[in-house]
Amino acid sequence: MEFQLQIPTQIIVGKDCIGKNAALFPSFGKRAVIVKSGSAGKNGALADVVKMLERQGISYHVCDNVPPNPSPEDVAALLGYAPGFDFVVAVGGGSAMDAAKGVAVLAVNDIGAMELYNKNYEVKPLPIIAVPTTCGTGSEVTNISVLEVGDTKKSFLSPDLHPAIAFLDARYLETLPSQVAVDTALDALSHCVEGYLIHDSWATELFAERAFANFALYKAALNKRSFTKDELELMLFTATLGGIVINMAGTSAVHTLGYPLTVQKNVPHGRACALTLGEYVAFSYDAKREKIDRMCTLLKVNGVEGFKDMIGGLLPGKPEISKEELEQYTDISAQAAIRKKNAKPITKSDILNIYFASLLG
Incomplete structure (x- = not known):
């Protein structure tokens, strides 16, 4: 077994962990730029x-508020190449x-927005301090x-x-x-399921199984759409586990298949991943039987069909979508999905079948 674990x-x-640890901030400098969602002013995070x-x-x-699903150009518009900040x-x-x-990259590098994808930056990006206000991304x-980017x-x-x-x-x-x-909790679950099935190590098993x-x-609570404070804390913690x-x-491939649903159909990211997650697990079962059985036991569902039922019960429905659109999304996502590490090799035909079974079945 070979793997690397880095959690810097x-x-x-x-x-009130921000207020209780305010003394940590001056070590990053004297000038901060705040990048926020529209809800940050409503939930108290920005004020804190x-x-x-x-x-x-x-x-x-x-x-200004970050738009949902921002593009590189949106990111550049937030700050452009304005110098003078110490951290984000x-x-x-x-x-x-x-x-x-x-923003951490563009604030200190005189490059165009699409050059973010060059990955080799002349100047080291600014330090980032993260205050998550949803329970899914793990970012x-x-x-x-x-x-x-595009489609x-x-x-x-x-x-x-x-x-x-x-x-x-x-x-x-x-x-x-x-x-x-619910949508963001499903995103966190998708992170854990995908990572668990594609990477064999005690570390991924430790975090994903927890x-x-x-x-x-x-x-x-997700089914009732009603949460106690303790449940919200556990959901937030679990999202961070998914990020790890x-x-x-x-x-x-699940994430790659979800991207066209978000861009083309405005399906929230976590929900877009969840829509194909059940069929991906079913597709992977013959290659990862022991792991999937263990996962279903921990989730307290009855096998793969129980897993699919659990996901389906949390979704508000399926987007209206045609066979032709799914064929188009397969063309958009296939190359990247095939390149991904998957539980077992996946083909363009497999991707189309997963789309069809998930959204037209």
């Missing part, structure tokens, strides 16, 4: 960050954190940014894009719309 992000968990920065005598600039604070869900990673502990999404990564600190305060999830909580057991504890898993393992 300092993870700080708990109520601003209060802390002011208390520490750190000047700051607040960028990302406050929000996956879109805000993905954009913040782009607070990864070195990857995923942005919308799909495309990722860039660098070891320097690992956030320096992640502050996990579940209070910021209390105003999260219930379906957004996440599966956690998911079983709050899946009834994909930081080691990457994602599989």
